[in-house]
Amino acid sequence: MREAQIIPLPHVAAEPEAEPRAEPQAAPGPEASTAQADGDQRLAQALAFLRRRLTGDYEVDEFGFDEDFTDHVYLPAIRPLYKSWFRVETFGMHNIPDTGGALVVANHSGTVPMDGLMTALAVHDDHPASRRLRLLGADLVFTLPLVGSIARKTGNTLACNADAERLLRSGELVGVYPEGFKGVGKPFADRYKLQRFGRGGFVSAAIRTGVPIIPCSIVGAEEIYPMIGNLKALARILGVPYIPVTPTFPLLGPLGLIPLPSKWLIEFGDPIPTAHLGATAADDPMLVFNLTDEVRETIQQSLYSLLMQRGSVFS
Amino acid sequence: MAPKVVLVTGVSRFLGGQLAAALATDPRIERVIGLDSVPPSSELPPSSSRVEFVRADIRNPLIAKVISSAEVDTVVHMNIGTAPGGAGGRTSMKELNVIGTMQLLAACQKADTVRRLVVKSTTTVYGSSSRDPALFTEDMNARAVRSSGYAKDSVEIEGYVRGFSRRRPDVSMAVLRFTNFIGPTIDSMLTRYFSMPLVPTVLGFDARVQMLHERDALEVLRLATVGSYNGTVNVGGEGVLLLSQAIRRAGQFPVSVPAPFVGSLGGLLRQTGIADFSPEQLRFLNFGRVVDTTRLIDDFGYRPRFTTAEAFADFCAQLRPVIDPGRIRAIERRLLRAATLNRIREPVDA
Numbered sequence: 001m002r003e004a005q006i007i008p009l010p011h012v013a014a015e016p017e018a019e020p021r022a023e024p025q026a027a028p029g030p031e032a033s034t035a036q037a038d039g040d041q042r043l044a045q046a047l048a049f050l051r052r053r054l055t056g057d058y059e060v061d062e063f064g065f066d067e068d069f070t071d072h073v074y075l076p077a078i079r080p081l082y083k084s085w086f087r088v089e090t091f092g093m094h095n096i097p098d099t100g101g102a103l104v105v106a107n108h109s110g111t112v113p114m115d116g117l118m119t120a121l122a123v124h125d126d127h128p129a130s131r132r133l134r135l136l137g138a139d140l141v142f143t144l145p146l147v148g149s150i151a152r153k154t155g156n157t158l159a160c161n162a163d164a165e166r167l168l169r170s171g172e173l174v175g176v177y178p179e180g181f182k183g184v185g186k187p188f189a190d191r192y193k194l195q196r197f198g199r200g201g202f203v204s205a206a207i208r209t210g211v212p213i214i215p216c217s218i219v220g221a222e223e224i225y226p227m228i229g230n231l232k233a234l235a236r237i238l239g240v241p242y243i244p245v246t247p248t249f250p251l252l253g254p255l256g257l258i259p260l261p262s263k264w265l266i267e268f269g270d271p272i273p274t275a276h277l278g279a280t281a282a283d284d285p286m287l288v289f290n291l292t293d294e295v296r297e298t299i300q301q302s303l304y305s306l307l308m309q310r311g312s313v314f315s
Numbered sequence: 316m317a318p319k320v321v322l323v324t325g326v327s328r329f330l331g332g333q334l335a336a337a338l339a340t341d342p343r344i345e346r347v348i349g350l351d352s353v354p355p356s357s358e359l360p361p362s363s364s365r366v367e368f369v370r371a372d373i374r375n376p377l378i379a380k381v382i383s384s385a386e387v388d389t390v391v392h393m394n395i396g397t398a399p400g401g402a403g404g405r406t407s408m409k410e411l412n413v414i415g416t417m418q419l420l421a422a423c424q425k426a427d428t429v430r431r432l433v434v435k436s437t438t439t440v441y442g443s444s445s446r447d448p449a450l451f452t453e454d455m456n457a458r459a460v461r462s463s464g465y466a467k468d469s470v471e472i473e474g475y476v477r478g479f480s481r482r483r484p485d486v487s488m489a490v491l492r493f494t495n496f497i498g499p500t501i502d503s504m505l506t507r508y509f510s511m512p513l514v515p516t517v518l519g520f521d522a523r524v525q526m527l528h529e530r531d532a533l534e535v536l537r538l539a540t541v542g543s544y545n546g547t548v549n550v551g552g553e554g555v556l557l558l559s560q561a562i563r564r565a566g567q568f569p570v571s572v573p574a575p576f577v578g579s580l581g582g583l584l585r586q587t588g589i590a591d592f593s594p595e596q597l598r599f600l601n602f603g604r605v606v607d608t609t610r611l612i613d614d615f616g617y618r619p620r621f622t623t624a625e626a627f628a629d630f631c632a633q634l635r636p637v638i639d640p641g642r643i644r645a646i647e648r649r650l651l652r653a654a655t656l657n658r659i660r661e662p663v664d665a
Binding site: 048055 | 446448449450521554555557560562564602638643
């Protein structure tokens with residue numbers, strides 16, 4: 001059950017400000033009054049948002065997805081990174097259906113899983129239906145304080161078949177990075193070389209729910225934190241998969257946390273249907289392996305062509 | 316077929332008393348026998364006068380005699396303690412929960428008249444960890460099994476109940492895994508938690524909490540007693556609230572405590588008598604727990620009348636909020652009016 005609430009229209013936020021509102025107008029013309037009305041509306045929205053947060057007057061789904069927080073805090077916070085820093089370009093958005101379940105399978109890279117954030121924002125901002133990409137994250141994400149709760153609030157959940165199938169059955173768009181830590185934490189020298197695709201759990205989830213698999217290739221994330229070393233001993237003590245050494249981290253301290261402004265391209269490939277296979281096909285390991293390989297090959301090929309297309313890293 | 320003689324253990328607790336009273340209004344049921352080691356509270360509805368109270372411990376061999384002499388055909392086992400404080404320490408709590416259940420089941424096994432068993436279990440058997448799936452179905456097991464406490468007791472109790480069902484396949488059995496209770500009259504872990512003026516939460520964590528209204532809990536227990544559903548079923552309200560969200564809705568003030576200090580805070584609260592939270596209940600504040608209730612709705616045939624949010628709102632109605640939502644709304648209106656007035660005045664001044 002959802003209560004009716006004021007949802008800001010996207011064009012309102014995107015509209016360039018007509019007048020500089022800082023200076024008071026000598027004789028307010030019609031343009032000025034619209035700008036003022038705009039400002040009023042924005043203020044009202046901000047206050048309404050604060051009130052909703054303070055009184056708990058918002059809805060979350062069973063997975064803990066908090067749309068109000070995602071739309072008004074989280075997405076606006078990462079949007080500058082998406083637009084100005086990485087200058088993300090998307091291709092093949094038409095391959096994502098407007099409604100119904102689908103499984104987006106992407107390559108994972110970048111030392112810090114920034115690619116997940118950017119892909120989710122890409123789908124939300126560039127898809128005509130503004131779809132939500134519900135990502136499946138590793139255990140570690142949900143163990144960490146703050147990171148885990150933000151991950152849940154922004155619609156993500158644990159990478160397990162139960163959750164994946166539940167989301168897909170309820171018609172959600174689900175995103176998964178089958179390489180996991182092997183992909184995100186690989187050395188810079190191995191960039192754009194796909195790692196092993198897990199055990200194909202994502203394929204069986206798609207088959208069981210009969211949703212299409214959409215291969216997604218992300219170019220650009222590899223260069224944000226080029227990992228040239230790994231403090232393995234320290235990582236083992238802290239119980240994390242790796243502690244990266246990049247050209248700027250830990251050398252420059254906190255400054256090293258700033259990602260390099262590489263140019264990003266995200267392409268969504270042709271959907272691979274699974275509905276015709278039938279749910280029992282998920283129990284056929286050979287079929288699952290073959291399909292996993294097919295998805296992996298598709299992503300690898302389109303990574304190469306995107307790299308050609310991009311030219312230089314920071315272009 | 317409706318039961319003729321019902322035995323309810325743990326009748327002096329809120330839900331046990333309410334259930335016994337509700338069963339007593341059912342004309343098809345000839346006798347309702349309530350069992351507990353302490354006398355029932357006095358706030359029971361008038362219909363409860365038909366309930367025959369037997370003051371006995373379920374560990375007492377006397378219950379076997381009660382069951383056989385009264386020809387009990389339906390046993391509702393609700394005498395399972397959740398917090399060590401109420402039972403007088405963890406050892407006696409475990410004694411009462413696990414050994415008590417064993418004794419009761421042993422007595423039931425001997426009694427040929429018994430043909431139905433209803434056990435009030437809990438969703439804590441699924442544990443609570445970061446590696447949990449978003450929703451637990453009845454077929455799933457805990458990812459991280461607790462080594463002690465209520466969750467462990469409940470897992471063991473369910474184990475003994477399964478053993479009983481193997482030895483007495485003729486007895487139909489409903490194991491009800493309840494989520495946390497909430498409501499205006501019930502005294503539960505969550506009602507105590509949300510009634511604190513400063514509500515402690517774990518810094519950086521926001522649990523998803525699923526709740527069940529006391530009236531729905533009672534109705535499910537009643538239906539399970541008079542019905543014939545056989546198997547294990549999750550019982551919870553639809554939807555979830557985030558812990559932070561619930562605290563805000565209650566108008567209470569959340570205080571974030573770093574995870575390493577949560578345990579000692581729990582100890583402090585226990586010692587000062589403000590609240591009695593077991594370590595696993597404190598862990599619950601990290602991750603929460605949500606269960607799938609499809610089986611309850613489709614197979615058991617009951618859809619809770621209150622969603623989690625509605626049940627919580629019903630509880631909050633009798634709570635005195637520290638931060639009044641009405642006042643926040645008034646401040647919002649005042650700020651908005653002030654801002655627009657200023658802006659309208661600006662051009663005139665210039």
